[in-house]
Amino acid sequence: MTSDILQKARDYEERFGAFIGESERPVFHYSTRIGWLNDPNGFSVYNGRYHLFHQYHPYSNQWGPMHWGHAASADMLHWEYLPASLAPDTEYDGAGCFSGSAVTLDDGRQLLLYTGVREEQQPDGSKKAYQTQCVAVGDGVNYEKYAFNPVLSGRDVPEGFSENDFRDPKIFRERDGSFGCVVGCRTDDESGAILYFRSEDGFRWDFVSVVDRSWNEYGKMWECPDLFELDGKAVLLTSPQDMSPIGLEFHNGNETLCVIGSMDEKNELQRESVQAIDYGIDFYAPQTLLTPDGRRVMIAWMQNWDTCTSHPSDAKWFGQMTLPRELIIRGGRLCQNPIRELDAMRGRRVSYENIPVSAETTLRGVYGRVLDMTVTVRPRSNGSYDLFRLKFAKGSQHYSSVSYRPAEQLLHLSRKMSGFNRDFVHDRRIIVADRAGEIKLRIILDRFSAEIFVNDGEQTLTMTYYTPLSADGISFEAHGDAVIDVEKYDVRA
Ligand code: FRU
Numbered sequence: 001m002t003s004d005i006l007q008k009a010r011d012y013e014e015r016f017g018a019f020i021g022e023s024e025r026p027v028f029h030y031s032t033r034i035g036w037l038n039d040p041n042g043f044s045v046y047n048g049r050y051h052l053f054h055q056y057h058p059y060s061n062q063w064g065p066m067h068w069g070h071a072a073s074a075d076m077l078h079w080e081y082l083p084a085s086l087a088p089d090t091e092y093d094g095a096g097c098f099s100g101s102a103v104t105l106d107d108g109r110q111l112l113l114y115t116g117v118r119e120e121q122q123p124d125g126s127k128k129a130y131q132t133q134c135v136a137v138g139d140g141v142n143y144e145k146y147a148f149n150p151v152l153s154g155r156d157v158p159e160g161f162s163e164n165d166f167r168d169p170k171i172f173r174e175r176d177g178s179f180g181c182v183v184g185c186r187t188d189d190e191s192g193a194i195l196y197f198r199s200e201d202g203f204r205w206d207f208v209s210v211v212d213r214s215w216n217e218y219g220k221m222w223e224c225p226d227l228f229e230l231d232g233k234a235v236l237l238t239s240p241q242d243m244s245p246i247g248l249e250f251h252n253g254n255e256t257l258c259v260i261g262s263m264d265e266k267n268e269l270q271r272e273s274v275q276a277i278d279y280g281i282d283f284y285a286p287q288t289l290l291t292p293d294g295r296r297v298m299i300a301w302m303q304n305w306d307t308c309t310s311h312p313s314d315a316k317w318f319g320q321m322t323l324p325r326e327l328i329i330r331g332g333r334l335c336q337n338p339i340r341e342l343d344a345m346r347g348r349r350v351s352y353e354n355i356p357v358s359a360e361t362t363l364r365g366v367y368g369r370v371l372d373m374t375v376t377v378r379p380r381s382n383g384s385y386d387l388f389r390l391k392f393a394k395g396s397q398h399y400s401s402v403s404y405r406p407a408e409q410l411l412h413l414s415r416k417m418s419g420f421n422r423d424f425v426h427d428r429r430i431i432v433a434d435r436a437g438e439i440k441l442r443i444i445l446d447r448f449s450a451e452i453f454v455n456d457g458e459q460t461l462t463m464t465y466y467t468p469l470s471a472d473g474i475s476f477e478a479h480g481d482a483v484i485d486v487e488k489y490d491v492r493a
Contacts, residue, residue, distance in 0.1 A: 001144070003085040003087060003089040003138070004089075005089040006018075006087035006089060006140045008066075009058050009084040009088075012034070012086050013033050013035075013069075013084060016034050016398055017033035017034040017056075020033075020316050020317055022283060023320070023410075024238055025317070025420075025445060025447075026045050026320055026447050027300065027322060027370050027446055027493050028078075028342070028345060028446055029150055029320045030052060030071065030299075031317055031319065031321075031445050032056065032080050032083045032320070033056050033058075033071075033317070033318045034317060035059055035060055035317065035318075036058075036060060036061050036318055036319055037054050037056055037057040037058065037069060037301070037317075037318070037319025037320070037321075038287070038301050039053060039099045039201070039224055039284070039307075039373070040054050040056060040100030040285065040287045040300065040321055041053040041068055041099050041114065041287070042100065042101055042112055043101070043288065043299055044102040044103065044289050045071075045290075045291065045292060046104055046110045046140055046154065047072060047140055047263065048119045048236070049072045049074060050072065050074070050075075050076050050289070051073050051102060051110075051140065052070070052072070052073070053102065053123075054069045054172060054302075054319075055067055055098070055099060056069035056300075058084065061317070061318035061465070062318075063119070063313070063393055065089060065095070065100055066096035066117075067087045067088065068084060068085045068086035068097055068114070069084055070085040075341040075344075076324040076341060077324075077341055078343060079090070082140075083141065083142075085112070085136075085142075085143050085326070085388070086114065086136060086143060086145075090116070090145060092118050092132060092134060092224060092349070093114075093118065093151055094117075095117040095118055095119040096116075096375065097115075097116065097134075097220045098114060098131065099114065099118055099223075100133075100169050100171075100225055101113055101116030101166065101169060101170045101181075101287065103171045103172065103173065103316050105202060106177075106438050109137050109139065109140070109309070110137070111136075111137050111148075111171070111202045111415070112135065112137070112138070112143055112180075113134070113151075113171045113181060113202070114134055114138045114169070115131050115133060116132050116133070116149065117129050117131055118132070118471070120453045125268075125293075128164060128279060129164055130154065130163055131163065131167045132150030132151075132163075132167065132183075133151055133169045133342065133378075134150045135151050135155075135202065140296055141239055145324040146203065148203070151203055151205055152169070152205050154166065154218070156205065156207055158195070158210070161184060161188075161195065162186040162187070163191065166184070167183065167184055167223065168183065168184045168225065169181045170182050170224075170226045171202070172227070172228065174198065178198060178199065179200070179201075179202050180196065180197070180198050180199075180227075181196075181197050181205070181350060182195065182197075182211060182225040183195045183197065183225065183268070184222045184223050184224065184225050185221075185222070186220070186222075187213060189217070190216070190220060191213065191215060191216040191220055191222075191361060191460050192213065192220060192221050192222025192223075192238070192240055192241075193210055193211075193212070193213035193214065193222060193427065194210070194211040194212055194222055194236065195207065195209075195211070196208040196209045196210070196211050196227075204435060208267050209268055210268070210472045211225075211227060211263075212236055216363045218240050218257050218274070219240025219241055219242055219243030219244075220241070221240070221242075222240050222257075223238065223241060223285060224237075224284075224285040224286070224287065225238045226238075226286065227309070228296060230310050230327060230328070230329055231329040232329075233261065233262065233272070234261055234263045234269055234328075234331055234370055235258065235329075235334065236261075237256070237258050237286055238256075238257050239254065239255065239256050239257070239284050240254075240255050240256055241305075247467075248429055248430050249275065249276055249430075250276055250433050251428065253304070253305075253306040254284055254304050254306050256276055256277035256278055256286065257274065257276065257285060258276070258334045259273075259274050260272050260329065260334065261276075266397075268361070272332065275333060275334060276427060276491065277334065278300070278322075278460050278461065279428060279459050280428055280432045280451075280452070280459075280461035280462035280463045281304065281415070281426065281428055281463040281464075282302050282303045282304050282307055282462055282463050282464045283302065283303075283322065283460075283462040284300060284301045284303065284304045284305065284448075285301045286299065286301075287299060287300070288327065292375060293441075295327065295339075296326070296342060298327055299325070299326050300322045300325075300462075301319065301321065301322075302319075302320050302322045302462060303319060303320075307425050308427070311464075312421050313468060319409075320449065320458075320464070322462055323338050323342065323444060323446075323451055324326065324338075325338060325457075325460070326338070326339055326340070327341065329458075330385050330458070331458075333455065333458060334381070335458055336453065336460050337453060338442075338451075340350050342444075345491050345492055346372060346491060346492070347491065347492040348490045348491035349488070349489050350363075350364075350486075350488045351487040351488070352484070352486045353484075353485045354483050354485065355476075355483060355484050355485050356482070357476045357477060357478040357482050357483070357484055358477070359483075360383065360475060360477040361475060361477065362475050362476075363474075363476070365422065366488050367473055367474050368445070368472050368474075369393060369469055370446055370447060370470045370493075371443075371444070371445050371489065371491055372442070372444050372487075372488070372489045373442070373443045373444075373488040373489070374441070374487045374488075375441065375442075375486050376439070376440045376484065376485040377404065377436065377438065377439050377478075377484050378436075378439075378483060379406070379436075379437040379438075379480070379483075380481035380482065380483050380492070382417075383480065384406070384481060385406065385437065385479060385480030385481055386405060387403060387405050387480070388404045388482050388484075389401055389476075390402050390403070390443075390474065390475070392442070392443065392450065392473075392478055393445070393450070393465060393472065393473075394471055394472075394473035394474065394475060395467070395468065395471030395473065396469055397417075397419075398418055398468070399431055399473075400415040400417070400418045400450060401414050401417075401459075402414075402441065404432075404441070404490075405417075406418045406439070410429055411430050411432050411439070411454065411459075412429045413429075413438065413452065414426060415427075416466040418466075418467045419467045421468075428461060430459060430461070431439075432454055433458060436456065439454065439455065440455050440456065441453070441454060443458075446491070447463060447469060448464050448466055449462070449463065449464045449465070450463055
């Protein structure tokens with residue numbers, strides 16, 4: 001049964017989504033059909049196609065009562081919009097269908113596990129939100145909410161854990177075919193933790209363990225967890241709120257955290273290393289799936305709560321996902337590279353080798369706002385350089401840039417000049433690995449975004465910008481003796 005609230009959203013997106021022209025959207029990044037999008041949800045394989053759901057408010061370009069938007073794809077790059085799948089239409093989720101995930105049941109149906117938010121009036125007149133985990137089951141288009149929702153509530157969390165911040169379940173299959181899920185939670189010390197539950201059928205769940213917790217070191221509430229095995233390690237991803245900076249590894253604000261380690265016999269994660277997931281400006285709430293050929297692929301909201309007010313106020317859509325990225329562990333670090341399906345979209349190629357750079361210059365055929373370009377910079381033999389800078393999305397008034405200072409191993413991403421009407425929160429500086437002055441940058445541009453994969457995916461920096469599309473120049477400059485190789489492909493629609 002489709003409720004009136006869900007039907008209204010479906011009618012609305014059908015009617016108004018059609019007015020947004022292809023030329024107003026990114027070419028190969030998923031963007032919301034209409035209105036507002038945040039976290040990816042239910043990123044999964046179902047009936048031979050990839051499915052992507054997301055946090056969705058169809059009616060405006062601002063966050064509002066959360067629905068789930070929905071799309072499906074054969075390659076994670078070309079998406080077909082499907083009707084909105086969940087709406088806040090029951091007593092237990094009337095204040096929002098928050099983030100969650102999806103899995104295929106043995107009987108072939110798709111199960112969505114999500115956070116239902118309910119608000120209760122308090123004696124002093126204020127409202128308090130309660131968060132529970134709920135289930136809906138369907139056929140890839142229509143979903144029926146389970147009659148006995150919620151399936152996990154405040155009763156199921158251990159003593160000292162919150163029922164007001166208890167959200168974003170990520171479901172997965174255990175090795176024996178049963179189900180596991182991890183859920184973000186807040187503890188009495190006001191910081192984050194990840195709870196682990198297990199179930200035989202996806203409907204009845206038991207608490208297993210506290211996988212890991214912040215102890216106030218890595219931010220407050222831990223949102224949107226994911227837990228999986230990768231290259232023989234256990235990997236926990238989560239998005240902490242209100243993180244304090246730690247050197248240049250973690251910046252101040254809503255961050256992303258990757259813990260690599262191993263699960264012990266108590267199902268607690270023994271940490272071996274901790275790192276940021278992405279080092280750019282607009283990246284949050286990633287979620288992964290396992291492809292049929294065994295690749296762990298991650299997608300994230302290409303925005304951040306700290307920066308999401310920075311967008312054109314008249315936008316008909318606001319919110320897009322990052323490129324899906326293949327994950328591996330190399331040298332003890334989580335590394336990311338664009339999914340290989342992107343190679344099939346590559347068009348015209350232009351390449352240069354061993355080009356000396358000094359004063360700001362351009363290269364013939366190297367420009368554009370929709371492209372996949374790899375630039376390798378190194379000192380000229382027996383020489384050295386102090387600074388290399390690459391400007392992109394460059395017009396007469398605007399540009400964004402990425403610069404590298406090899407002596408400090410400092411990489412700097414900036415969109416201060418990209419056309420935003422504030423210049424705060426538009427810079428990131430990070431430390432990269434020492435490679436004797438050499439750095440390799442794979443830069444992927446798609447009209448309104450840049451994703452930079454540093455040194456074969458050892459680090460990534462992601463950001464959006466709304467610079468006029470006519471600003472499509474790319475320039476190179478260096479102080480000292482530097483040479484560059486450039487290989488650039490247009491990405492075809
Ligand atoms: C993360 C988040 C989640 C929540 C959702 C609400 O971005 O805050 O914790 O489920 O967004 O839209």
